[in-house]
Amino acid sequence: MNIMNILRRPRAVGCEPVVDTRPLWVRRFGAAVERYIGAERLGLVLALIALSIFLGVWEPGKFLRPVNLMNIALAISITGLVAIAETMVMISGGLDVSVGAIVGLSSVCAAMAMVLTDAPLASALASLSLTEPTFQTVHITLHVIVGVLAGLVMGVVAGGINGLLVTVGRMNPVITTLATVSVFSGAAYITTGGQAVGVINDAFNSIGNGRVWGIPIPVLILLVIAVVIGVFLSRTDIGRNVYAMGGNPAAARLAGINLDRYKLGIYILCGLICGLAGVISTARTNSGIPTTTQTDLNFQAITAAVLGGTALAGGKGTVVGTLLGVLIIGTLNNGMIILNVQTFYQMVARGLLLIFAVLLQDWRLRQR
């Protein structure tokens, strides 16, 4: 806390004008931090650094190994995508607790589509009388496209259902998505008969397990989506209208914003990103799993967004903040595994983290 006070511009306590007596380099450094990280997120960065130092000192042999750090990055890639989607919905004044279910359903859909189209695709290609290597390449490529598209389309459909219920049905977003969690998860179980669906296609599986320049592909995908959504929210007119509608829906309507169209769009975009997360999840585990790899994906996504400063009431939040939130959660999860904390205690710790995040947000609001 002391460091933060030094970095902050001094504030008036009495009625006398304030003189900034800090050394020039501190002032410059403080200004740079404020500009590039943002004063509100500075605490998160410091928390992350403190957590890393603690784990690094406690278990240097385990935590600081590059493999472990890469594991953290890989582990948060799916959570990160979902958290970004959730941040967007929350900024617009909504909440989607069905994100985890959409990931599961999309994951299953991608796998099922690939399994079901395997034989028909092969026989269709066989009639083209291609040479064996070409046949293999075309078959695999088409197969990958089918799988990816199926996952994404499923995400869009699921998001669209949420969006239509919220806009046309005028339903409360939390209740809507609470209901669709059950619908989507049920649909996923029905599709697979409750089993995991295996996928054997190296090209497809490399989406989840491959690397480019030594960086896992899921991490790259997360970074690309973060940049795209970050720019979308902060730089485009659509994004700015999303903040406005979350900040004050009545005023946004009177400013000519078509709220229903925006909400529908946001839920669909959220579904699409969750669909992408579902595809990655299938590719990583070589199978579509209806329960999703992490049942508490919703929970982690919301925790990350709130920790990163996204307002529960809407109108506030950034992708950068959410990414920091995801990093903290990922590091904490990893640290607890390294320190051999039992699973049930981990659950308690995650719950406490969400409570802490909400309290922190409330405290920040009252500070001003």
Added chain:
Amino acid sequence: MSIPDTGRRNREVGEPLFEARSISKFFPNVCALDDVSLEVYPGEILALIGENGAGKSTFLRILNGDYQPDRGQLRYAGQVVSFASPRQAHQSGIRVIYQEPELVPTLSVAENIYIGELPRHGRFVDWGRLYREARAQLGQFGFAEEIPPDKMAGDLTPAQRQLVEIVKALKAGVRLLALDEPTSSLSDEEAQRLFTIVRQLRQEGVAIIYVSHRLREIVQLADRVAVLRDGKLVAVVPASQAKEDELVRLMVGRELTAIFERKPHIRPEVVLSVEGLCAPGLRDITFQVRRGEVVGFAGLVGAGRTDLAKALFGCVPLTAGQIKVDGQPVILRSPADAMAAGIGFTAEDRKQEALFPSLSVRDNVSLCILERIRSWRFVQRRREAEIVRHFVDKLKVRTPSIAQEVSKLSGGNQQKVVLARWLAREPRLLILDEPTRGIDVGAKAEIYQLIRGLAADGLGIIFISSELPEVLGVSDRIIVMQAGRITGELLASEATEEAVLRLAMVDHLRREGLPTDSMASVERSVL
């Protein structure tokens, strides 16, 4: 700086009930109260006035236990006190009633009055006794008929809600009652009723602190007037000796001469023409607005002026009639349609319907022009900043930077930000619904000048206000409404407050058989 008290207090009681001694309150970068000493006596109405940001709200919050003073001492009933919470202040008999009364809308009036201590039979609520006692409480002020105790609080009018708050405070044995801008959402008639009640309370020995922007009612009602400016107490004057312009001078620290400049700028072209408009709450509305003309809409609260504004802005569908903008018939299905037709609208309720409190000044101003300053889909940040700065300068918005969160600005500056948003769109017609509500005198004067300046630039303006002096002062022509229809139209040159009020209450006057046509007006189409 306190001037000897020679007010017309009803009872001369030696000891003040409440006394603030040299209290100060600091916030980051602001000194909200600076060495303020003020006392209230039982059976006295003390008016507290000052521009927004002068420290009135802070004073009330300290009184209420919301804030603790950083320096100084509070004395209540002869003892040094410090209230840690509003609850403690309530228990000592201090009650602050804010602009928006805090009733539970889904509970009945009686339950609201007795909330927390409902009369009981064993474990069960004694409904019979509850309603009987609530009716008796309301009956003290002669409102038992008008406000049935079993009515839902959410169905009450603002005036009735305020009354219920007062009854609730009295039932709890209030000794010091503070009212924060109680008349801001009341009609003149309702305000008069409130004054009767406040006087009745004074008679009963309650000490009353009355915060208001309306100087006329203060002079009429209060015993003493305390003036705050920039956190300092600049004067305490007996109301009997106070003059409105003198109070204004004390509040702003400068002379406000010629608030209203009214050189006509009316041009022949008709911007807006409304014929036979009917919509929910509106009947057969016909009028025109020319370029450069300010048309004032007067009427009592509930006369349908806001409904008309919303209908013209595409918020509610018309059931009949036609709207033409620049001679072209337009169909307005949504605010977006109205904006495309060149109409701008600042809503009456700034916090609920106009402002984005969590966003910056920049985002608030540029919101409606984003589609004009984007290349492909990206907002051109530099151009946006230029435009926003231009309007912030033009409207003299006082803000440290355009990145400032708008919720931190004062009411007047927030209103200017909302105005800037619409001016940036360069509309043909601007509908201003109560643009000066809850803002201080200085900012009001600036907004009047701005409206006249916009008219000079050729904008057509519909100016809705419940404050008659400003409607008369700013408008070129005044249209008066009652019960969803137009009851008359007056040229500003021939309008008087009396003439406007007669038209605004034409139905009541008819019912009582009083003359309604004794003024030089163009009274029309009374169905």
